[in-house]
Amino acid sequence: MTLALAIHGGCGTLPKAEMTEAEWAQARSDLASALRAGWAILSKGGAAVDAVEAAVRVMEDSPHFNAGHGAAFNTEGEHELDASIMDGATLAAGAICGAKRIRNPITAAKALMLRGDPLLLAGPAADDFAEHEGVDTVANEHFSTERRRKNLASMKLREIVGTAAEASEAEKHGTVGAVACDAQGHLAAATSTGGYTNKPVGRVGDSPIIGAGTYARDGRCAVSGTGKGEYFIRYCVGHEIASLIAYKGLSLKAATDAVLAELSEHKVGAGLVAVGADGSIVAPYNTEGMYRGWVTEDGLIHVATHDHVELAGQA
């Protein structure tokens, strides 16, 4: 079976001027680190579900992505974190939303999946569960970064002057995610996010919604999405791609292109990474850029933010 691992760190316009060259290089380097963490598990015969967790954890800990440390601020200047994970072998899944104190939300989601029930925990109960399970908790300020604080100030200003709709995606959105196929041919997907800058308190997007932002089923595909979450929920993006493959006989590429085309029709900025039952990888997006990366069979790491794909050494 072909091992496969792909990740994303959010899509959008990603204006080059928004960060220094050194910061862009650091973001690409963190993508490569995430891929190395996941690949280390896959290449030793580990499970896809462990690999996607490991890759997402690295991005949650990086300030460059809107998840964990580096998460967006909500309208009250706090961080509310959402995450989910799904094991395509068993359809087991775990998800949390509105967490405020879990350092790595994806690890809490996985712990919930392993416990088996409930599947989705919201709000303080998610934080309490993490604490009870020995998953690292931190103060909410742990997730704060200077860049996101500026994003919040900018969005508040745009709100006042009425230009919120014109804000760049980088100011607003962002999500991280990973998909994998392991040596046993099992698929898995994981997604984690801080939502979007200036989001209403209590807003839950697609990242913790199984079938929308995250979906995996052996023999079909694993998908992790990024973009305007409300549309990912309405279009059941993850499960829609799996259905087009299973019931309409589309290839992974044709299925993901079809769904992206439908979202584009509605002017929804969107991107995703997906892996097929055969270990094939796609990473399409309809925005100017998407933080992304994957490892090819030969163990070579590829990372990209815009069109140009960079080789980042051996995994």
Place this chain on the structure above:
Amino acid sequence: MTLALAIHGGCGTLPKAEMTEAEWAQARSDLASALRAGWAILSKGGAAVDAVEAAVRVMEDSPHFNAGHGAAFNTEGEHELDASIMDGATLAAGAICGAKRIRNPITAAKALMLRGDPLLLAGPAADDFAEHEGVDTVANEHFSTERRRKNLASMKLREIVGTAAEASEAEKHGTVGAVACDAQGHLAAATSTGGYTNKPVGRVGDSPIIGAGTYARDGRCAVSGTGKGEYFIRYCVGHEIASLIAYKGLSLKAATDAVLAELSEHKVGAGLVAVGADGSIVAPYNTEGMYRGWVTEDGLIHVATHDHVELAGQA
């Protein structure tokens, strides 16, 4: 276009001895009232999405169903309510979870749908939204009934003596839902629940999850589910049925039977009501009974709890 309206009030073993004959009659009568409320809208040319809201509101206000007044108690003796609604014409949707003060959660979900964004609000934010929109709010005790209090005591006892798994579905679960097809051929679905008795604080089931417990898309179907929510999420039940119809060419009956069969394989008690693009109705379940009802083209009301279907007059 054939008008169609179907509702459910939860599935399970529904032991006859659990209620007096008068109580069973009252439950059937409340089902009929819910159908009348929805049909009054459809028969005047109203929208499917308004009809499902109206039908669900009646069941939320009835003590006989686990939604609104009559909702299950969580493990701390409080009520946390979940609901969602979807308009198949536009794929617009609204959902709330973990609400504690909204008298009719389905109406808050619809208000959120009409506002357009966000799609899903969790916890106190859902209550605050309802209050802000002028949707009726009440004290949490409004939802309490003597019967659910006994269910909680019984489940707490079962927890201690280790027989929680043997509890009847009636002691634990319950959900209400409605699906409709209007004169314009538009489909809609709505679902509302108190979850299950003794549920962990913060647990969110499938009822507020678009694609799982609730789904509607014109030309495909509208679905509202009841049963073990975690499995409805893992199997994306609503969207799975729509996909089998749209991409595999199955009939509504074949699609719902296939999904029920898959859930039965995993010993998941489950039921649902669904309406097809042509206004056809199905109300399958794999448990001993399901509170359910529908109106036929001639305006006749049908209600049932177990095998026997009763005529309850003209809508």
